[in-house]
Amino acid sequence: MKILVTTKRVTDPGTKIKLKADGSGIAADGVEFKPNPFCENAIEAAISLRDQHGGEVIVVSIGPDEADQTIRSAVAMGCNRAIRIDGNDGGLDGDLVARALAKLAESEQPDVFILGKQAVDGDSNQVGQLMAEYLGWPQATFASAITVTNGGKSAQVAREVDGGIETVEVDFPAVITADLRLNEPRFASLPNIMKAKRTAIEVKTLADLGVETTLKVRTTRFEAPPGRQAGKKVADVADLVQKLRNEAKVL
């Protein structure tokens, strides 16, 4: 089985981010990056499928030089090859990412392309779906279990939907997006990190892939959520009822 899998570096969800003064984006100074958690589920799934059924896993990310560290952590988890498509967040939208990955899929011809269901920075949740459409491949999103069927020609995918599990079967080649409950990603072991250091990352440009770089989505402004208003103190129950009735107007 040949599996393509994505990874993306995102701002560490555990740290507070600051916006640029002009609201054009997030200030990069002092920001820590981590691999997108859903991508780690995708990578774990890809590696486990490879270990069960043989073949290879190729990890791909779109980003600047600094994304190499995130890519290498995927290699340290067990991916066989690595590709970085050079690009900057400012010059990308979900559609362009989907078109670039679709071009890569056309040249690599994997059996399965596994992605995280969304990146926890932009929360767009559309790359997997758009890419499947561009490729004309079946898609199974929000996967919580993947079982290869039909002698490696298709997969049964359990999807978590409201109130239960929906199981779909997709013929290969297919796009699958990973949800958090799909698996528990392994830690990159120290020997594998040292081996990953020697794995070359193949760099491609958007021009190499022949994709049109005009964006369909433009971000106009970032704003921080409004700060929390201070609460009001009430003197007694009568005061509380009066405020609920006249100020909050909930009674």
Place this chain on the structure above:
Amino acid sequence: MASASQPYLLDITPELAEEERLVHASAADFCRSRLLPIIAEHYEAGTFPRDLIVEFARMGFLGAPLEGYGCAGLNPVAYGLTMLELEKVDSGLRSFCSVQTALVMWPIFAYGDETQKQRWLPAMARGEAIGCFGLTEPGSGSDPGSMRTNARREPNGDYVLNGEKMWITNSPIADVAVVWAKVVEEGRPDPVVRGFLVERGMQGFSTPEIHGKLSLRASITGSIVLEDVRVPASSMLPGVSGLKGPLGCLTQARYGIGWGAVGAAMGVYERALEYSKDRKQFNRPLAGFQLTQQKLVEMHNAIGKSLLLALHFGRLKQRGKLTSTQVSWLKRDNVAMALDCARTARSILGGNGIMGEFHVMRHLCNLETVYTYEGTHEVHTLAIGRAITGEDAFT
């Protein structure tokens, strides 16, 4: 008025190579998600979490700085960062990995022959064989030259060992012990210290556990009793003779402790900082009081300087330039700093500071041991004093 809080004003990440960052991140993830949730319970029960050995091995913590034999081959800074993350959780868990790596695998790697290396190193890296290091004795601590454990050479070439070793981390669960003993060699007037690989199951070898520790409770400690233990000549480490053998091992281990202590200090500081922001008295968070801020600033600044010392000495070690006296400095000052931080953090947490679930008293009790093991604070002071004055104040 509260504004954004930034726990550390110093970040060494820009000074780290990519693989050092990845090693650090992976070790931190592992320690936070696998060790931190279970440590308080084990500490209180006085049990070592043995099922973690296989996880340590899978992560590559055992023998991490060694090249080959199934080991990761980390550089000194990357290795130091793993020690930092382990000890941020618990000094006892770090001790387990330190002993296996620096005090058993390292001497086999540095002083052993190829047969010994092939026999032990891959198995120890996989966690299938556990090792311990026997130098200290009931009557011989800071003065290891006074050891009484001895090895007598038999006419057929075997050695017969007698003696007792004390305060030996991992000895009750060890498959192999690196035992340092005095040997009378032909043509030499004084006995010389040599290292022996003594194996579990050899007649006369036993390792009773030491019970009743109020420190390092999640680590197993015992003694090693040697009663006419006969070992073949092939179990002697051929590559070193004299006290420089065990002292060389200790230099490796102390280097790791120097990084580990920074982790322990970060652990208690981060707890104290969080607590001081949440806990309110007199209608304001503790963090808003000048006396508390002074405590937090002293801890924060001391941690930053200790980290820079560890990083700088790590880079020296990478270039083969680090001296054992510099390692004494690193161990001495960073452990004393961590112990101070633990006491200060304890005071900020008030009554909660003595509870297991707040992870501060445990660090404090552990660090009381780290302060005196692997060379007491005082002996390291004398080593540094000797280096800068040229006067030997040991005797």
